[in-house]
Amino acid sequence: MGLMGFPVEHSLSPVMHNAAIAVSDLQYIYIPYSVLPDDIGPAIRSLIPLGIVGVNLTIPHKERVLPFLDEISLEASAIGAVNTVVNRHGMLTGHNTDGVGFRNALIEFDYQVSGKHAIVLGAGGAARSIVYVLAAECASVTVVNRSPERARELVETIHRVLPGAVLNWLSFEDVDKLREALIRSEVVVNTTSVGMYPHVDVDAPINLEIISSDSLVIDLIYNPVETRLLREARLRGAKTMNGLPMLVHQGAESFRIWTGCEPSISEMYHAVRSANFAIK
Ligand SMILES: NC(=O)c1ccc[n+]([C@@H]2O[C@H](COP(=O)([O-])OP(=O)(O)OC[C@H]3O[C@@H](n4cnc5c(N)ncnc54)[C@H](OP(=O)(O)O)[C@@H]3O)[C@@H](O)[C@H]2O)c1
Incomplete structure (x- = not known):
């Protein structure tokens, strides 16, 4: 799983998701991908041949990604922005977990x-x-x-x-x-x-x-x-x-969408709190 954005270097999502994965029985890794604005179409479709279960999207892709998806959830389509894409058997569905x-x-x-x-x-x-x-x-x-x-x-x-x-x-x-x-x-x-x-x-x-x-x-x-x-x-x-509670809970919802499993909210909090202090 991962994150596509530009820039992505300062995101807390990798540390937060990898902390949840580490205490689960799941064999995943969460990787940040720096994707230029015009490359989001081929980048998002590449989830299918690469076997990536899903990604988060951040600036500048949340709206640009819409035409490249097979389905969009009701909430994401009402808001007009997608922050989570899941790849289910080659079908890409966009969600928005910020709400x-x-x-x-x-x-x-x-x-x-x-x-x-x-x-x-x-x-x-x-x-x-x-x-x-x-x-x-x-x-x-x-x-x-x-x-x-x-x-x-x-x-x-x-x-x-x-x-x-x-x-x-x-x-x-x-x-x-x-x-x-x-x-x-x-x-x-x-x-x-x-x-x-x-x-x-x-x-x-x-x-x-x-x-x-x-x-x-x-x-x-x-x-x-x-x-x-x-x-x-x-x-x-x-x-x-x-903003930390919203960050953790939107991430937890993406995690549920990708894996069907409940992540450890306390591990996610611990990871983002430690990293948030470290980046200052
Ligand atoms: N906690 C979380 O989980 C979470 C999730 C998403 C975002 N965020 C945070 O929310 C903030 C906004 O993110 P976004 O994705 O919505 O960004 P965005 O789409 O770029 O929107 C930025 C907003 O800030 C306003 N703004 C920027 N500079 C301003 C200034 N000097 N004076 C007054 N208004 C100003 C903009 O007004 P104009 O329309 O006039 O430009 C716009 O309304 C960021 O700090 C981001 O880190 C947190």
């Missing part, structure tokens, strides 16, 4: 989003899965993005598959509306790359001055372990979660 990873991270945290108002910062690849999950359960979801067109497009896409969901979109410049949405929201999820290593000292994407201490603030970033946004949220008394 399951996010849901399972919330379950592990023992947090219910149902009926709550949520804000999602960012409208890129990761935001699509998060908005899809939240839109199905929350009372409302507001997507805030630097490029408002991208937020609008994301809201319209999710609305087509979940017509009953209450979805809004804003730009970071809509200061008054953003403030109103923040006062109302109990869940804030940062899916932008703002604050990611090595740019750890840049301002948080939003000012949390008015956030309630009952809120949950999630940052999908895991390097650093606590972004400026999470630190400010914690200092205001809010509950916080970084």
